[in-house]
Amino acid sequence: MANRYWVGGTGTWNGTSTTNWSASSGGASGATVPTLVDSVFFDANSNTGTAAFTVTLATATANCLDFDATAVDGVMTMAGTTSINIYGNFLLPATNFTRTYTGNTSFTAVATGKTVDFNGTSWASNIGFNGVGGGWTLSNPLITTGNISLTNGSFNSNNKNVTCAVFNFNNVNTKTLTLGTSTVTITGGTSTTGFVGANSNTTYSVSSSTIVFSNTGCFAGGSAGATGTQFGTLTMSASGGTLYLGTGATTVARCTTLNNTVQPCTITHACTTSFTVDTFNVSGTAGNLVTFNSNTAGTARTINKTSGTTNAYYMNIQDSTATGGTWNAYNSTNSGNNTNWNFLTANSGNFLMFFN
Amino acid sequence: MNIDFENSYNGIIYRDTIVLLDNHTFTDVQIEEMKQTRFNNWVKAITAPPPNYMRDKDGEVLYDEDGNPIPAE
Numbered sequence: 001m002a003n004r005y006w007v008g009g010t011g012t013w014n015g016t017s018t019t020n021w022s023a024s025s026g027g028a029s030g031a032t033v034p035t036l037v038d039s040v041f042f043d044a045n046s047n048t049g050t051a052a053f054t055v056t057l058a059t060a061t062a063n064c065l066d067f068d069a070t071a072v073d074g075v076m077t078m079a080g081t082t083s084i085n086i087y088g089n090f091l092l093p094a095t096n097f098t099r100t101y102t103g104n105t106s107f108t109a110v111a112t113g114k115t116v117d118f119n120g121t122s123w124a125s126n127i128g129f130n131g132v133g134g135g136w137t138l139s140n141p142l143i144t145t146g147n148i149s150l151t152n153g154s155f156n157s158n159n160k161n162v163t164c165a166v167f168n169f170n171n172v173n174t175k176t177l178t179l180g181t182s183t184v185t186i187t188g189g190t191s192t193t194g195f196v197g198a199n200s201n202t203t204y205s206v207s208s209s210t211i212v213f214s215n216t217g218c219f220a221g222g223s224a225g226a227t228g229t230q231f232g233t234l235t236m237s238a239s240g241g242t243l244y245l246g247t248g249a250t251t252v253a254r255c256t257t258l259n260n261t262v263q264p265c266t267i268t269h270a271c272t273t274s275f276t277v278d279t280f281n282v283s284g285t286a287g288n289l290v291t292f293n294s295n296t297a298g299t300a301r302t303i304n305k306t307s308g309t310t311n312a313y314y315m316n317i318q319d320s321t322a323t324g325g326t327w328n329a330y331n332s333t334n335s336g337n338n339t340n341w342n343f344l345t346a347n348s349g350n351f352l353m354f355f356n
Numbered sequence: 357m358n359i360d361f362e363n364s365y366n367g368i369i370y371r372d373t374i375v376l377l378d379n380h381t382f383t384d385v386q387i388e389e390m391k392q393t394r395f396n397n398w399v400k401a402i403t404a405p406p407p408n409y410m411r412d413k414d415g416e417v418l419y420d421e422d423g424n425p426i427p428a429e
Binding site for chain 1: 358366368370372373374375376382390393394397402404405406407409417419422423424425427
């Protein structure tokens, strides 16, 4: 185990070149290329004065223990396309750091207590958390246009936002997902991908989280039913998009609240297990109905509440069996095969009454 | 030192922490600019159109071995 300090300004981090590696800050180059047991530091002596410099990851997968760039004094650009495996902490500065890098970024610690600190820098590639016994905590939001996967270990978002195309933890490995009060925004899923996890070997701490779909995607994972895995708020915010609840192979966990921020949109129940929600706060507007249906026409899916009255407005409902409490759909279209939905017409008086 | 802040967009809460060296020299104005920049970057991310994915001849999305959709080049 050793420390490796970047020296000489702009250069390439590959599997062979020792040109930019030193055993001490500002020391002579020629130190061996860091491995998974070596921490790497980019600091005030990595460049000349405060000159900008670029570190390009190329040719071979980069490995390191800690990745610490918090002490740079000139703008460091991380570039390249090859992968990096980080076995320790990942610490970026709040300023003096830019990224053109697009390689897969894997956090592969096998011990807990690791800090992941993007500190305001957005990523544009896939990010993986995959270390048996590893544990990572975000210091600040994690934003990537790529996918995030949790394969092994414990991921704690520490109440910070997570934004990605797809958040995938749909595997049988042992893992823990702790979201606290975080908002996880899914920006690019499909009918079977989005926020999709396993319903076994996963420990969930997600009851206060918010999962937002800003484009079409799928919410699945966790155990279903009234005593199932409890998520917080599930929000559909993709105008014209579809939120799929579960997949054919994966159940859908219960949520405290299901709501939508845009109309029109579609919410499609896509698994055979029931979907349990405490508050169904889904409605369209006149001319912009929200469609609530099944992924298999003619096969009804069950949505369940423990009790109380649900009032939805401007819906187009098909193949839905509502259970628990009273389910009212005002000014809505009954497209058939619905059970226990009351299709009603609201006049202005009703609206005043309901919205006050 | 850590500077926590939060903001919201269309009812969706954004929570962030700016991590700075204890002896940093940033002014309050500069820190406010950092907050706004980070918030704007997040809004840009969540309001972006969906990514394009590779599809087969039937138009079905292609997935990698982990089950994730494969981005189009």
